[in-house]
């Protein structure tokens with residue numbers, strides 16, 4: 357009798373105990389993980405905002421940023437805030453960027469939207485869409501490049517030679533990809549072709565010194581832009597999202613650009629900006645921010661440290677269980693968590709972070725939707741990748757070469 361009682365008690369108690377113990381350990385693990393994530397974010401912030409160097413002056417900060425970016429000097433001849441150790445060059449470049457941004461007073465976003473529509477028309481005609489499948493990355497590059505020529509240089513699409521624009525955007529992409537090789541191949545001819553095409557597109561800017569070369573501002577303003585525009589367009593329009601996001605995206609399509617053209621944003625404007633914010637969270641174009649820490653001894657090399665922005669944007673402990681879903685409504689009216697660093701952090705945060713970049717992104721995304729539609733509108737995106745093509749929730753990769761096989765076709769009822 358006694359044996360039977362013990363056995364039934366054991367049958368009842370053992371699973372309970374096992375459950376309780378494993379729940380306890382899972383909780384401890386999750387809490388430690390959350391602490392680790394929080395520690396990592398703090399470390400990434402310290403790297404991005406230069407506190408990692410200890411007390412700094414501008415010269416130290418410029419050196420810490422310029423050393424890891426020297427590749428850009430060799431390959432593109434960039435002389436800007438990103439590559440210079442000269443305080444005057446930095447101040448001048450920053451001032452120029454800030455004046456581009458200030459020039460875009462709210463009503464000019466109407467013109468920006470028309471410019472984006474015209475730029476897209478030109479590019480789609482070139483690629484003979486919809487008669488032929490549209491190579492998405494090859495389309496997105498000149499589209500964003502021609503559009504950005506308006507705020508950067510006041511150039512309208514009607515005055516842009518499309519072949520030159522395609523040449524610039526393709527050479528930039530090629531040089532960027534090739535410059536990641538070890539050793540870096542000889543890219544002088546590509547750089548010359550790039551400069552020749554820029555000279556034809558922007559004759560007023562030449563002749564110029566290395567510091568005045570238009571490539572300096574084109575790189576931060578356009579090179580980040582085309583990738584996040586393409587990813588946001590696809591994430592909102594062609595990947596699986598929840599119903600709320602689907603409904604909100606329809607409203608954004610209806611309200612952009614009007615909702616972005618007054619001095620203070622109404623609810624529709626905030627919703628539109630949140631789509632750009634979420635695109636930058638899930639697919640930040642600057643995935644890492646690198647700094648060189650000065651050596652302890654004079655004969656040593658500096659150490660390179662990295663703030664992993666993409667990782668900080670994907671911590672479940674910070675963003676919630678749906679961290680990998682595209683859900684713009686996660687951004688409320690309050691400031692995003694400090695883990696949100698698509699524009700860096702602290703004193704050298706990107707000057708376009710206040711609203712310029714968000715508006716430029718969402719207006720270009722909506723221009724794409726107006727011409728190319730979204731998932732229910734007949735157009736079909738093919739990633740030519742078994743995972744992405746079969747699982748609508750899988751994250752899209754962000755490497756430049758990963759996007760080359762992505763195409764769009766007008767659906768044929770399949």
Ligand code: HEM
Pocket residue numbers: 404421437449450453454456457573576577578580581584641642645697698699700701703704705706707708713
């Ligand atoms: C999607 C758009 C953009 C993204 C994601 C982006 C990202 C960034 C990031 C991550 C930094 C910090 C770099 C560091 O700490 O080393 C930065 C700085 C900077 N960005 Fe942007 N950027 C964008 C658009 C622009 C545009 C449109 C301009 C100019 C019109 C611009 C000009 C600058 C400048 C001048 C700095 C240096 C600021 C300083 O040193 O104080 N960026 N950007």
